[in-house]
Every structure is written in C-alpha cells, then in structure tokens.
Amino acid sequence: MVDEKGMDFPVSWDELHRTARALAYRLDSLGPFKGIVAITRGGLVPAAIVARELELRLVDTVCISTYDHKDMGEANILKGIDGDGEGWLIIDDLVDTGKTAKIVREMLPKAHFATVFAKPAGRPLVDTFVTEVSQDTWILFPWDVELAYAQPIRARKGK
Numbered sequence: 001m002v003d004e005k006g007m008d009f010p011v012s013w014d015e016l017h018r019t020a021r022a023l024a025y026r027l028d029s030l031g032p033f034k035g036i037v038a039i040t041r042g043g044l045v046p047a048a049i050v051a052r053e054l055e056l057r058l059v060d061t062v063c064i065s066t067y068d069h070k071d072m073g074e075a076n077i078l079k080g081i082d083g084d085g086e087g088w089l090i091i092d093d094l095v096d097t098g099k100t101a102k103i104v105r106e107m108l109p110k111a112h113f114a115t116v117f118a119k120p121a122g123r124p125l126v127d128t129f130v131t132e133v134s135q136d137t138w139i140l141f142p143w144d145v146e147l148a149y150a151q152p153i154r155a156r157k158g159k
C-alpha cells in the first residue's frame with residue numbers, strides 16, 4: 001500500500017527471523033553482554049531471537065510508546081531501568097526518526113544499541129543494525145498483519 005507515509009515494506013516471519021539472526025551474528029563478536037534490554041513492544045520478538053542465539057537469559061524491558069499505527073505522538077515512557085547500561089545490549093525492531101533511540105540512549109548511555117532495521121534519520125543513533133530502508137518506507141511487521149485478499153497490481157492502478 002502507498003499512502004502519505006510512503007510505500008509499505010512487509011516483512012514475513014521467515015525474513016524477520018533470518019534478519020534478526022544476522023543481527024545476532026554481528027553482535028556476537030561485539031560482546032559478551034550481561035543481558036538484553038528489549039524496547040517494547042517492537043523489540044520483544046527480535047530480542048527473543050537474539051537472546052537465543054547469544055545464549056543470554058537475562059532479559060529486561062524499557063517500555064516506550066510513541067506511535068499509534070503510523071501517527072507519531074509524544075514518547076510515553078511507561079517503564080525505565082536503573083544504571084548506565086554498561087555491558088548491556090539494547091534491542092529494538094527499528095529506528096525511524098530516532099526519537100525513541102535518543103530517549104533510550106540518554107537512559108542507558110553505556111549500552112550497545114542494536115536494531116534490525118534502520119531508516120536514514122535514525123541511523124546515526126544505532127551502534128549495529130542489519131537492513132537500511134528509505135525514510136519514506138513503512139515497515140509492516142508480521143505481528144501487525146493478517147493474510148487477506150490482495151488486489152492485482154494493475155487493478156490497484158485503475159487500469
């Protein structure tokens with residue numbers, strides 16, 4: 001779908017699993033880490049995959065909500081975390097504007113911040129990521145979609 005936020009970029013469970021494993025592979029050489037801080041909710045599934053691959057069993061959360069689907073609002077910090085993050089690995093699904101990443105980095109300045117996807121505006125705030133997508137792309141994660149009828153491309157263009 002194309003709307004004012006740009007083109008949707010749907011990601012399947014398989015693709016997400018493969019890309020999160022690629023992230024774990026890169027992070028393995030940057031550790032060892034004490035544990036993972038998952039940024040809810042989007043970071044939960046990638047954090048589970050990375051925790052499995054890096055054999056990390058200590059997993060905490062920072063809970064932040066910024067978007068209502070595609071609409072950005074004020075960042076609402078529902079749960080923070082103590083300490084400066086030294087030795088910890090922060091995992092989120094993506095950085096877009098970098099608003100969430102900036103808050104988390106200020107909260108845990110010594111942690112390593114990693115995401116599966118990065119858009120250009122947020123990219124400088126991430127230490128490690130795997131796939132860059134353009135700023136006007138909206139990533140659709142498998143937990144946000146269901147299988148449904150898709151109109152043929154020609155019909156969508158009204159031909």
Ligand SMILES: O=P(O)(O)OC[C@H]1O[C@H](OP(=O)(O)OP(=O)(O)O)[C@H](O)[C@@H]1O
Nearest residue numbers: 040041042065066067096097098099100
């Ligand atoms: O770089 P930004 O512009 O801050 O956008 C990135 C953040 O937006 C999404 O979270 P959202 O606030 O939608 O909450 P959710 O993870 O619960 O879906 C996504 O999971 C990132 O955490």
Ligand SMILES: Nc1nc2[nH]cnc2c(=O)[nH]1
Nearest residue numbers: 067096137138139140141
């Ligand atoms: N699912 C999803 N959430 C976001 N939050 C900020 N940008 C995005 C995006 O591209 N996809």
Ligand SMILES: [Mg+2]
Nearest residue numbers: 040041042043
């Ligand atoms: Mg999020």
